[in-house]
Amino acid sequence: MRLTHRPVLRRALVALVAVGAVALTSACTGDTDEPTPSATASGPAAEGGEGEQVAPVDDVATQVIAEQTVDTPAGSEVAGGEVTLILRDVRVDAEVLTVRWALRWEAPDRGDDEEMSLFDLGIDPVPLVTDTTHLQAFLPLCIKGDWNGDSADRDLCDATMLASPLVHINTKVRNHSTLEGWAALPAPENEGGSLDVLIADGLPVFTGVTARQGS
Amino acid sequence: MTGRAPRRRRLAIALVAAAPLVVGLPGASPAAATATPGEPPWAELARTPVTPDMIERATLRLTGGPLHLVGGPLALVREKSVRELARESQGVTTLTSDLLFGFDSADLAPGASAAIGEIAAALPQGAAVAVDGHTDGLGGDAVNMPLSQARAQAVADALAAARPDLVLTVTGHGSANPVAEEQSGGHDDPSGRALNRRVEVRVTG
Numbered sequence A: 001m002r003l004t005h006r007p008v009l010r011r012a013l014v015a016l017v018a019v020g021a022v023a024l025t026s027a028c029t030g031d032t033d034e035p036t037p038s039a040t041a042s043g044p045a046a047e048g049g050e051g052e053q054v055a056p057v058d059d060v061a062t063q064v065i066a067e068q069t070v071d072t073p074a075g076s077e078v079a080g081g082e083v084t085l086i087l088r089d090v091r092v093d094a095e096v097l098t099v100r101w102a103l104r105w106e107a108p109d110r111g112d113d114e115e116m117s118l119f120d121l122g123i124d125p126v127p128l129v130t131d132t133t134h135l136q137a138f139l140p141l142c143i144k145g146d147w148n149g150d151s152a153d154r155d156l157c158d159a160t161m162l163a164s165p166l167v168h169i170n171t172k173v174r175n176h177s178t179l180e181g182w183a184a185l186p187a188p189e190n191e192g193g194s195l196d197v198l199i200a201d202g203l204p205v206f207t208g209v210t211a212r213q214g215s
Numbered sequence B: 001m002t003g004r005a006p007r008r009r010r011l012a013i014a015l016v017a018a019a020p021l022v023v024g025l026p027g028a029s030p031a032a033a034t035a036t037p038g039e040p041p042w043a044e045l046a047r048t049p050v051t052p053d054m055i056e057r058a059t060l061r062l063t064g065g066p067l068h069l070v071g072g073p074l075a076l077v078r079e080k081s082v083r084e085l086a087r088e089s090q091g092v093t094t095l096t097s098d099l100l101f102g103f104d105s106a107d108l109a110p111g112a113s114a115a116i117g118e119i120a121a122a123l124p125q126g127a128a129v130a131v132d133g134h135t136d137g138l139g140g141d142a143v144n145m146p147l148s149q150a151r152a153q154a155v156a157d158a159l160a161a162a163r164p165d166l167v168l169t170v171t172g173h174g175s176a177n178p179v180a181e182e183q184s185g186g187h188d189d190p191s192g193r194a195l196n197r198r199v200e201v202r203v204t205g
Helices: A005-024 A151-160 B004-023 B030-034 B042-047 B052-057 B112-121 B141-162 B190-196
Strands: A066-071 A082-093 A096-106 A115-117 A125-131 A136-138 A172-174 A178-186 A195-200 A206-209 B082-084 B086-089 B092-096 B128-134 B167-172 B198-203
Touching: A066 A206, A082 A195, A082 A206, A096 A125, A096 A172, A096 A195, A125 A178, A151 B190, B092 B112, B112 B141, B128 B141, B141 B167, B141 B198
Parallel strands: B128 B167
Antiparallel strands: A066 A082, A082 A096, A096 A178, A115 A172, A125 A136, A125 A195, A136 B082, A195 A206, B086 B092, B092 B198, B128 B198
């Protein structure tokens, strides 16, 4: 069934607000090591009683579904070392699929405080999720533009997609640190499909992923 | 328990999460007014009276109703972020190669034959059909010409299996006929390359 725009918009907004709040509690700058779960991430206090309002729980901040390590791609710099790509979560809330991921750069030949932008590292994150069971592919929702349109429309989508980091030229990663990322995509119309998750062109694909159902 | 209470509870959670985004983060005090240029004018914002209209526009309602977020609603259109197996335009059915084949492969993915069979079912009886394979611009003709031919042949085979009455002409074009630019602003554009990786099916007679 094709979904109408208005429910998609409303539910997407609610889901994205939750994602945004979760993202605010996570380390998104790459300046720190593994992010620390919020104080309410575990324990009975986070459960809440009947009728109580509880804060969102970032229960996947340190989760690792899978990870792959490859030589650092060739970017505008020869950064060297390796990057480890971590898939943290693939989750469906209403009509929105959220991908949480992280990227760690390790370059033993460089100083601990050296920084590289994603552009330097040759990485331009535009998460692509392919449902290989039902033969559909999904790119980040965008405020303007159209991934299926012409070059200008695709550029607009790239600039306004609901994802972080958004600007790979300015986003920097410090040596030995981890960058946290997320993206909001349309949820597959069919549940239970086998998903391939590509975070950025040129990085390895996570295959055979199953999305978990959120709220 | 009905499904209504949990839904309201979830929405309430989302609203709690939204509060810092709507009313500003706790650290957004007037003291930050001396921050570096480019930051929001905290001091000015702090002096701005909050009016009922501002609250009205920034409030999400549990009971639904239109959202009036400041700046207008986001124009999220699902279809603009979905790549389907097949799309039709001007009598041409364009199949997305990335959904039919693995990287550098001409073997149909599981489920692809059935999907192509559905497309075949809509073609006229005994029609002449052109099946044209296209690649992106990476790899050169030595790779792309045989790959595009093999992929077009794989689609043609699936069409023929479903509809033996069709008269099929199969051609591989390599990267000679792109439908999307593969560079944008001097940078590589993977989304454009993906659009160029395709097999086109058209009735010619």
